[in-house]
Structure formats: structure tokens, C-alpha cells
Amino acid sequence: MKYKIKNEKVVFNDHYQMLKAEVSYDTFDGKQFETKRLAFHRGDSVALLLFDTDSRSVLLTKQFRYPSTRHDVGWMLEIPAGSIEEGECPLECVKRESIEETGYELHQPRQLFHFYVSPGGCTERCFLFYAEVTSKNKIASGGGKQDEKEDIKIVELPVEDIESRLQNTIIDAKTIIALQWFQQHITP
Known part of the structure; x- marks a missing residue:
């Protein structure tokens, strides 16, 4: 065809x-x-499922999202993510975004897969990565870039709370995909 x-x-x-x-x-x-x-x-993006092995928690971000206010949701709980800049590869981008949003330096993040965010109306592909960190990897404060007016809060989600949060709190597609992968491949 x-x-x-x-x-x-x-x-x-x-x-x-x-x-x-x-x-x-x-x-x-x-x-x-x-x-x-x-x-x-809008260009392509990366997303990162970040697992803190010290606290046995997944690190999520919470930030204001204007588009979701159409459905009375102002702040979204989601995995760290960001846009790939011109000339940047997905691996470089995920490392940069991790430091900007969470303050964690990544060593050997693994690309899980990529997917289209909404292929009926959007050109964006999202490259989903997984990485494990410890407190030793925390090298910056995170919270987003001030010049981009980002205001990001880091939220630790303990492994044992993932299922209940998936049922009640998490409504972001990339985060649902990542956490379901985590449940199938990482947690016992």
C-alpha cells in the first residue's frame, strides 16, 4: 500500500x-x-522511568499542565520527560532532562521502546527509557529550568503503591505504559 x-x-x-x-x-x-x-x-520527546534502588521508589514529577485543565486537571503526576532539541539524540536528551527535572545523573539508561503519542493528529514520537539510580547519583536540585518557567516537584512512588496509583491517580499515558512495563519486568 x-x-x-x-x-x-x-x-x-x-x-x-x-x-x-x-x-x-x-x-x-x-x-x-x-x-x-x-x-x-511539536517534535520528538523522551520519557524516563527512574527507579531509586535505595528507597525502592519510582521517581515521578508533578507539574502544571495547561491542556489537561480542559478536563479540570491542573497538575499532572508523570514520569520525567522533555522535548528533543535540534541535533540532539534521544540518549543525550534523556540524560539532560533527568538532571534538569530530577537532579539525577544517569549512567547507562536503557531505551525500552518508542511510540507515537497520538498518531491520528500529532507527529510526536516518544522514546521511553529506564534507569536505576541511588542517592549517589543526585548531583543537582532538579525542579526544572527557571528560564523555561518550569516548576516541577519530585514525588517518590514506593513500589508497593504503584498498582493503587495506577487505578486511582495516574492518568498520563506514557506514565501508565512505563509503570506497567515496570510491574512486568522489574518488580517481583
Whole structure:
């Protein structure tokens, strides 16, 4: 099956972009479909499942998220994450974001997989990593970058509380994916 993208252009350009294009693609019944589509373009990102082996806790962040206020949720509990900068690889980005958001220096983070955040409307791919740390890895205060107006609180989630938090508190998709992976592969 084939597709063709024509006349793609940026129709909104601010912190993020909105793209518009004419697309044609083969259908499953052997025909061809032509239409116009929009895509929210924000670049790729990384996310990090950070396990503190000293406290046997997963380190989460809590911060204000404007888009979720549409559903009366202002502060989101989630794993550390951030946007990949131009020329930066996912591994470099996850190391930078870990220090910025949590203050922990990473040694040998492992990429678990990557996935599309919302493929029906967004170009973003998220590269999910896992790393283990101890108190010796804490080299900075974390909390986010002041020049980006980040205000991030670090929250320790004990391993034994993961299941109840997944049922009641955690509503961020990348965090759900990461914690379910953790339950299957790391915890007994």
C-alpha cells in the first residue's frame, strides 16, 4: 500500500507548529482516497522511568499542565520527560532532562521502546527509557529550568503503591505504559 503527501505547509507557527497537507493513500479495498489533513507538529520527546534502588521508589514529577485543565486537571503526576532539541539524540536528551527535572545523573539508561503519542493528529514520537539510580547519583536540585518557567516537584512512588496509583491517580499515558512495563519486568 502506498501514500503520497502533497502541498504540505505550516499553517500555524509558534512554540509548536500546525501542518496542513493534501494526502492520498491506498485503501484496504484497493481504491485510493484523497483528502486534506492537519498535524500538530511539536517534535520528538523522551520519557524516563527512574527507579531509586535505595528507597525502592519510582521517581515521578508533578507539574502544571495547561491542556489537561480542559478536563479540570491542573497538575499532572508523570514520569520525567522533555522535548528533543535540534541535533540532539534521544540518549543525550534523556540524560539532560533527568538532571534538569530530577537532579539525577544517569549512567547507562536503557531505551525500552518508542511510540507515537497520538498518531491520528500529532507527529510526536516518544522514546521511553529506564534507569536505576541511588542517592549517589543526585548531583543537582532538579525542579526544572527557571528560564523555561518550569516548576516541577519530585514525588517518590514506593513500589508497593504503584498498582493503587495506577487505578486511582495516574492518568498520563506514557506514565501508565512505563509503570506497567515496570510491574512486568522489574518488580517481583
